[in-house]
Amino acid sequence: MDDRRLLRELPRDEALRLLAEARMGRVVFTQRALPAIRPVNHAFVDGHLIIRTNxxxxxxxxVGGPGSVVAYEADAIDADTRTGWSVVVTGMARLVPDPVEKSRYEGLVEPWIDNSADCVLRIHPDIVNGYRLVAAGETMPAGPVAA
Known part of the structure; x- marks a missing residue:
């Protein structure tokens, strides 16, 4: 049995579809000039990642003020088969100040942790990198052809 795995790059639309199906990921931001990572749940709405925090x-x-560049990673990896996918997006994160828009997003993202998630962040995915981990010799699943 061949246990080798290959990384196959995913087209942007497929990577964003997988990200939209995921419910949890990790946001990477800068804290005191160093990278910091937090696990968070999210929703993918109108082409943006939406997360709630305190x-x-x-x-x-x-992220306060004019916003900040962040990275966001979500994945689904099966440790037994050593297959799955990973998507990383990089883009500007900003607080959502509009009360109507904020209320809409609050209804779509229920935080998993017990704290007052009183602010909503919107991340625009400027850079999208997606990869599928497949068995050597396995072809990628057929998908729609980009025009």
Missing amino acids: LGSALASA
């Missing part, structure tokens, strides 16, 4: 959190502080 206004006093390090993440909200890092």
